[in-house]
Amino acid sequence: MLTEDNNGLDRLSLENKHRKEKKELQAQIQALKKAAKNDKTKKKELTAEIARLETEQDIRHKHEIENFRSGQSISSDISEQIEENNEKDISKNKISKAQKRRDKKIQQEREREEQIKQQEKENLHGPRNTEIQAITAKLKKRNLKIFPIPSDGDCLYKAVAHQLTIKKQCSISVDELRRKVSTYISNNKDDFLPFMSNPETCEMLTNEELNEYCDKILNTKTWGGQLEIRALSSSLKCPISVIQATGPDSIEQGTEFGDDPLIIAYHRHMYSLGEHYNSTCVDDDSDVEDRSN
Structure with a gap:
C-alpha cells in the first residue's frame, strides 16, 4: 500500500x-x-x-x-x-571556460537523446528503414554489417575511432581526432577554403571565419561532414570508404595512401535531427549463411 x-x-x-x-x-x-x-x-x-x-x-x-x-x-x-x-x-x-564547454556538451547530449527517443517512435516503414536496408545490402556484399554509433554530434569521429580500433589496433579518442582535423584544416587553408562558404552570404569564408570553424570543430560537438572526412584521411594517412544508400557503392577518400580503408556508413534519414554516420564490423552471421549454402 x-x-x-x-x-x-x-x-x-x-x-x-x-x-x-x-x-x-x-x-x-x-x-x-x-x-x-x-x-x-x-x-x-x-x-x-x-x-x-x-x-x-x-x-x-x-x-x-x-x-x-x-x-x-x-x-x-x-x-x-x-x-x-x-x-x-x-x-x-565563477565557471571556467572549459567547464562551460563541458556543461554545454552535456546539455546538447540531453537534447539529442530526447529527440532520438521521439524519432524512434515514428513510422518504421519510412525513408529511414528503406535507407538502412539499402546500406545493409551493400555492406553484406563485403561481409560487413552496421555497427551502431550514438547520434550525439561526435558520430563521425566515433565511427572512425571504432574503425581504427578494430582495423589498426589503434586507440584514439574523439577529442584527439577533432584536434587532428582542426589542425589539418587550419594548416591547409588553401585546400579547403574553395569548398567552404558562409551560409548567410554564400561567399567564401574569410580567414577569420575559417579559424572560427576550426575552433568549433575542436571545442564543440559540431557535426563532421565530407571536408572533415578528407581531413581525417589526410591527417591519419589512411583511406576512408563511405558507404551510402544511393549513388556509387562507396565514396573514397585518401586512396593515395594505399592501405586497407576504414569503412563507415553514411545515413541521410537515420534521425530527423540530421545526417548520421555509423561504423561497420564483420558480419559473422553472413559467414554462417555462406557455409550452410
Missing part, C-alpha cells in the same frame, strides 16, 4: 508531477531557443539560463522526494528559499 505525505500526495502522484514539470521545462527551453535562434548573444545567455532552470528543478525535485520519504511536505516558502539560495550560489561561482 502506498504511503502519503501531509498533502495527500502519494509516490505515484509525485512521480507524475515531476514528469509533467520536466516536460513543461523542456517546452519552455524549446521556446527560448526558438526566440534566440538567430541571435548569437542571446544563444550564449540562453545556455546559462537553461543550466540554471534545470539545476533549480533538479534541486527542488530532490528535496520533494527526500521530504516525501520522511513523511513531510515541502512548503512553497521553503521551495522559494531553495531557488533563491541556488540562484545566489550560481551567481557566486
Whole structure:
C-alpha cells in the first residue's frame, strides 16, 4: 500500500508531477531557443539560463522526494528559499571556460537523446528503414554489417575511432581526432577554403571565419561532414570508404595512401535531427549463411 505525505500526495502522484514539470521545462527551453535562434548573444545567455532552470528543478525535485520519504511536505516558502539560495550560489561561482564547454556538451547530449527517443517512435516503414536496408545490402556484399554509433554530434569521429580500433589496433579518442582535423584544416587553408562558404552570404569564408570553424570543430560537438572526412584521411594517412544508400557503392577518400580503408556508413534519414554516420564490423552471421549454402 502506498504511503502519503501531509498533502495527500502519494509516490505515484509525485512521480507524475515531476514528469509533467520536466516536460513543461523542456517546452519552455524549446521556446527560448526558438526566440534566440538567430541571435548569437542571446544563444550564449540562453545556455546559462537553461543550466540554471534545470539545476533549480533538479534541486527542488530532490528535496520533494527526500521530504516525501520522511513523511513531510515541502512548503512553497521553503521551495522559494531553495531557488533563491541556488540562484545566489550560481551567481557566486565563477565557471571556467572549459567547464562551460563541458556543461554545454552535456546539455546538447540531453537534447539529442530526447529527440532520438521521439524519432524512434515514428513510422518504421519510412525513408529511414528503406535507407538502412539499402546500406545493409551493400555492406553484406563485403561481409560487413552496421555497427551502431550514438547520434550525439561526435558520430563521425566515433565511427572512425571504432574503425581504427578494430582495423589498426589503434586507440584514439574523439577529442584527439577533432584536434587532428582542426589542425589539418587550419594548416591547409588553401585546400579547403574553395569548398567552404558562409551560409548567410554564400561567399567564401574569410580567414577569420575559417579559424572560427576550426575552433568549433575542436571545442564543440559540431557535426563532421565530407571536408572533415578528407581531413581525417589526410591527417591519419589512411583511406576512408563511405558507404551510402544511393549513388556509387562507396565514396573514397585518401586512396593515395594505399592501405586497407576504414569503412563507415553514411545515413541521410537515420534521425530527423540530421545526417548520421555509423561504423561497420564483420558480419559473422553472413559467414554462417555462406557455409550452410
